[in-house]
Amino acid sequence: MESESSKLLCGSSSKVETTTPITFVLLLSTFAAACGSTSYGFAVGYSSPAEAGIMDDLGLSLANYSAFSSILTLGGAIGALISGRVESIGRRVTMWLLELCFIIGWLSIIFAKNIWWLNAGRLLMGIGAGLHCYVAPIYVAEITPKNIRGGSTAAVTFTVSCAFSVMFFAGNFFTWRKLAVIGAIPCFIHVVCIFFIPESPRWLVGVGLMLLVQFGGTDGISSFAGSIFKAAGCSTGFSSTMMAMIQLPFAPSSVLLMDNTGRRPLLMVTATGACLGSFLVGLGFLFQDYQQSKELTATLVFTGILVYSACFSAGMGGTPWVIMSEIFPINIKGQGGTLVTLANWFSSWIVTFSFNFIFQWSSAGVFFVFAIFCASIVFFVAKLVPETKGRTLEEIQASMTLLQ
Structure with a gap:
């Protein structure tokens, strides 16, 4: 009987495996x-x-x-x-x-x-x-x-x-x-x-997040801010100085907000702000394409760049690195960190190298693309990124294991 039962069990198990749904x-x-x-x-x-x-x-x-x-x-x-x-x-x-x-x-x-x-x-x-x-x-x-x-x-x-x-x-x-x-x-x-x-959500949270942030345009904007302001009819010296100055009070705010508000809310809010900033710049150049008021273009571009810079300094720039440092387990933390850093620098190179070419092709279009990537960060974080605030590394690893 036991033998027959074993055969039946084996046969049943085999049948279940062969009818695995597609x-x-x-x-x-x-x-x-x-x-x-x-x-x-x-x-x-x-x-x-x-x-x-x-x-x-x-x-x-x-x-x-x-x-x-x-x-x-x-x-x-x-x-x-x-x-x-x-x-x-x-x-x-x-x-x-x-x-x-x-x-x-x-x-x-x-x-x-x-x-x-x-x-x-x-x-x-x-x-x-x-x-x-x-x-x-x-x-x-x-x-x-x-x-x-x-x-x-x-x-x-x-x-x-x-x-x-x-x-x-x-x-x-x-x-x-x-x-x-x-x-x-x-x-x-x-x-x-x-x-x-x-696939394992660890890699998607680390690499995917870093790529979205870089393709959001930060290095393209920071590397060619003078050209952007000049194309919009802004005073290059004044505008660049204000762009640098506005980051000073917002950069330390990320240190205070990181553990108070949490990683996810901080990243989502600042990405939303960066999206708005990019959209304003794109809108300004769109008005320029249709030969609207030069003052309106300059105002929108100047305001948009300042909003973007403030939001990037306040959280969108640093939060992904904090999340990356917390989600990878010890045994792959070195590999994970290497990959995320590589993704960061390589995507940064792509954006920096291609920016002028795309900007010449469509000055409004490139910033609308940046706005889309920044908006994507919000949805990406809402759906896939775990909150790591106030949790031990062991608790984070346990939650990530459940997601796999």
Whole structure:
């Protein structure tokens, strides 16, 4: 009887496992991984259909183009070399980083003026490919039930071949730059999907928060404040001085408010203020575009920059670092801190480098984008960031474990 019971129990358990439901999150997660494979396949398949166009337009020799084509594999070796270490930061963040490599790589090729741009972009894409080949199969294997695990993993790998074929086919109809634009499309889809698939909330609170803060425009504004004020018709010297002075009383207020109001309220309120400040600046430049009152533009831009600076000093700038220091457990605090710091500086570089180009394209648009990112911080914190005020590190770790 006991033996029969055991068999029945084993059979019942086995049946439950084989009928594990296929949820929307599972499908979305697999689709996200497939988008990563599509990025990889497009990168591999790009060099052949683009060869004639690139060599003619940029005057490359056969040796130059051979180096460009083959450097993808060198990047792949680099990506493979670091994949084990990078993967420890979490599957989602690793996928986000590899797509960042693909996106920057494609952009470098799209706007390439010489062989150096091409090689730099191709090398970055190779690094992304090396990371993808490691993390994608592991991620899919971890999230899928065992009865469909093999097929799901194989399907993601099969996507590489499909993407390779699509790139060859598209090469018959598009120039090499437009072909690169097509290659970048799945990268952006993947980046969006990553925000909706499951992963440890520790990394999302640390890295995601830091990225949103940086893309909120702080370094772009601080690095080019003089140019912004000048474009708005403000007195550069006076406005820059006021921008610096207003931060003096608000910076120490963050020290007082951090433990009194809590991390979450402080960050949400100051991010809302920064959003308002960015919106005012964007509105001022929008009026300028429509040739409205110059005084109105100058007033709005000046006021908006001061509001933004005050809010950033009062909490939006320092609070993410406090949260980061509290949410990572001891055993990964070094890795977590390294990753968040890297994300901070790298995203800062992106914003600082691209600001003038985007500002020339649309002076109002760039600040409306900053306002959107600042608003995103509010929703991000409300939904995902735990309150750490007045809690021991052990209590914080316990609450984070429940979220996973």
